[in-house]
Amino acid sequence: MKSSRPVPGRYLGYRAADLAQPYARFFRPDLAPLAPHVCAALDRGGVPDILMPGLDRAAESLFGDTCGLEDGFVLTADGGMRVSVRSAMPGVTPAMVDWWFGWHGDQAAKYKLWHPQAHVHVAWRDPPPAGSQGRARYVGQTSLVDEYIGSDLVRGSIRFVPTAKLGLLDRSLEDDREATVVCARIGLGDAPIELGYLVHHVRRVAGGSEMRSRFWMGGAHVAGRNLAGSLAAAVAKKVLKLTESDARALLVHCAQEMPHLASFLPELHAQVKDQA
Template identity: 50%
Template sequence: MADVAEPRPDPGRRPHLGMQAGELDGKWYAKYWNPVMAPLPEHIREALALGPQAPPRCLSLDTAGTLSAAGYGDLENGYSLFDDGSLHIAALTRMPGVSPAMLDWWFWWHTTETQRYKLWHPRAHVYAAWSGDPADGGAPYRERYIGGTSFVDEYIGSALGELAIRFVRPGRFGFSEDGLDPDEATAVCGVVGLSRVPLDWGYLIHHVRRVRDGAEMRSRFWMGGSHVSPRGGASLTGELATAADGLRNLGAEQARAMVVHCSQEMNHLAAFLPDLCEEFTRGAARGRP
């Protein structure tokens, strides 16, 4: 598994939660900042009330590419805990007015600036920076983020995570990339690691497909347990071994917090993404960055 290309960039001052006075000055997208978030959808509240689900109901990482099939899986919302200490998360987000291509645009556009990242989840996102080759302005949006690493600090529940998310090709998880026409579907795929030490601890997929009134996102996470591994040939000793032990048994509280976080941020994003993306596209046509 490839190592992160560069060390985590650190800000000149300590990151903070929320927008501070003046932080959005001069930002054309400032009007999209909205600290008020909608309640959790009913289908997510119902899934959380059911508690952990039987592991056989979960989509396995080996068959993740079947998310591109029509219909729905056995577990679309909720979480499961496995004997090795790992957990599986599933969440469905309905996104009226959104297209799959808008999600490819978002996963390119938001990564380079903390303020953009904070738009996504006002209650949890703290910091963002990007490591990767400069984006080719003429390349499809999906190609602009694949191969790069997003360094993010975010709260999952009450715990602050300092993460490195390496975006990889959907084919790595069994998707047919020829079948991912961004007008109809996309799959945002990543390897999730820690940003300050060379340790990976899971995988994520957001599969987005067009539906009658917009799009729906089906998110999946495989975290902890046997998914914990060192990056770049690092030895699992000392501080790294301690960090690995802490990630191997995540538990129900962490699983519930991840379901809530994913649903909150994706529903909040869906509320402003169509207008934001359209305004960016108009500005780009006029030559504005």
């Protein structure tokens, strides 16, 4: 992926105006070391594609008996990549994760809490429905983000979609105190092109939750958002070849931001959930 140019007035980290926010004490500039299972996946490098199923087998691989790898990456023959990683989220409930996805999208200073060393800016394309809560506050909305993935500044569009859109059964959502699934179409923020899909499946485990994140990017998943986008996407499909660096950077980014989120989410949620 190519790096985007920085936008004037957008910056990494907290400045005076950010520090004046009521939630500023949750901005913690340091990240914990990567978890051992993440380092193991990075050391191992790319794996055979059949060990990490494609999007068409997402439901089966997340909820079925398929024996696949939970952490790792694949570069696919069509120039795309698949990335998976688990994050322990002690003290976190699936409902808190839904709350987070609805809450953080309207202020850069909120978004920066999540990844203090990579998140630059966030805005909703259109504001969520007034008074909406839980999944209803973000599903159907598009979050426009500026964030570093590795060394590259990426301007992304994250359009949250219903789980059915990705062919996922809702069986894990029957009781959202026990699980939730965040699904999104990922694209470029400054061009009408979609690049891939993400799923974060969050389920209760002893002491909190476990998040299983999956990304399917590039290759067959490139598409236009409109007519001009379709023409551009046809070109992008031919020239876009994601690399091992891209895969490693995305895996690391996710493996940093999710445990970091878990480190302050329970307390943040308790403090500000009624102010949203």
